[in-house]
Amino acid sequence: MSDGAIEHDHDHSHSHRQPYMVHRHRDVTGGTARAAVFGVSDGLVSNVALILGVAAAAAERESVLVAGAAGLLAGAASMAAGEYVSMKAQAELIERELKIERISLEQQPAAETNELAAIYQHRGLDADQAHTMAEAVMEDPEVALEVHAREELGVDPDETGNPTAAAISSFIAFAVGALIPLFPWFFAEGNGAVIASALLGLVAATGVGIALATFTERSKVRTAARQVGWAVAACTATWLIGTWLGEVV
Numbered sequence: 001m002s003d004g005a006i007e008h009d010h011d012h013s014h015s016h017r018q019p020y021m022v023h024r025h026r027d028v029t030g031g032t033a034r035a036a037v038f039g040v041s042d043g044l045v046s047n048v049a050l051i052l053g054v055a056a057a058a059a060e061r062e063s064v065l066v067a068g069a070a071g072l073l074a075g076a077a078s079m080a081a082g083e084y085v086s087m088k089a090q091a092e093l094i095e096r097e098l099k100i101e102r103i104s105l106e107q108q109p110a111a112e113t114n115e116l117a118a119i120y121q122h123r124g125l126d127a128d129q130a131h132t133m134a135e136a137v138m139e140d141p142e143v144a145l146e147v148h149a150r151e152e153l154g155v156d157p158d159e160t161g162n163p164t165a166a167a168i169s170s171f172i173a174f175a176v177g178a179l180i181p182l183f184p185w186f187f188a189e190g191n192g193a194v195i196a197s198a199l200l201g202l203v204a205a206t207g208v209g210i211a212l213a214t215f216t217e218r219s220k221v222r223t224a225a226r227q228v229g230w231a232v233a234a235c236t237a238t239w240l241i242g243t244w245l246g247e248v249v
Contacts, residue, residue: 043177048201056242061189
C-alpha cells in the first residue's frame with residue numbers, strides 16, 4: 001500500500017464523498033434526516049386526525065382552527081424537545097463509553113491489543129494475522145480509539161449526531177406536516193373544509209411515503225400504502241370518537 005493510501009486511511013473527516021470510496025453513502029447516523037421524516041409524518045397524521053375529530057365533535061371553524069394551531073405548536077415543540085433530549089442523552093452515553101475506552105487504551109495497551117486481536121480472530125483471521133493487524137492499529141491512538149469504538153460499541157466517534165440540528169429539523173418538519181390539513185380551515189368551514197383536510201392529508205401521506213421510499217430505495221407503492229393506511233386508521237378513529245363526543249357532550 002502506498003504512503004498516500006495510508007494517509008487516506010487515517011483521514012478522520014468521515015466525509016461520505018471521500019475520493020477513495022467505491023460508492024457514496026447517505027448520512028444515516030446524524031439523525032437530521034430521520035427527524036425530518038418522522039416529524040412531517042407525525043405532524044401530518046396527528047393533526048389531520050385531531051382536526052377531523054374536533055370537526056366531528058364541534059364543526060365551528062374557530063374551534064377547529066384553535067385546536068389545529070394548538071396541535072401544530074404543541075406537537076412541534078414536543079417533537080423537537082424529545083428529539084433533542086434523546087439524541088443528547090445518546091451522545092453523552094457514547095462520550096462516556098469513549099472516555100472509558102480511551103483511558104483503557106492508555107493504561108492497558110497490551111490487553112486492548114489482545115482484545116482487538118481476538119475480535120479479528122473471531123472474524124476469521126489466524127492468530128498471527130490478527131495480532132499483526134491489532135498491533136498496527138494500536139500504533140496510532142486516534143485510530144485505535146476509532147477501531148475499538150466501532151468493534152466494541154458499534155459507533156463512529158466522529159458521528160454521534162447533532163441534537164440541535166435534529167431538534168430544529170423535527171420542529172420544522174412537524175409544523176409543515178401539521179399545517180397541511182389545517183390549511184383549508186383558513187378559507188372554508190363545514191363539510192367542505194373537512195373533505196379538503198382529509199384529501200390533503202391523504203395526498204400528503206402518499207407524498208411522504210413516496211419520498212421515504214425514494215430515500216430508502218424501497219417499493220413506492222408499499223411504502224405509500226403503509227403511510228396512507230396509518231393515516232386513514234388514525235383519522236377514522238378520531239372521527240368516530242369526535243362524532244360520539246359531539247352527540248353526548
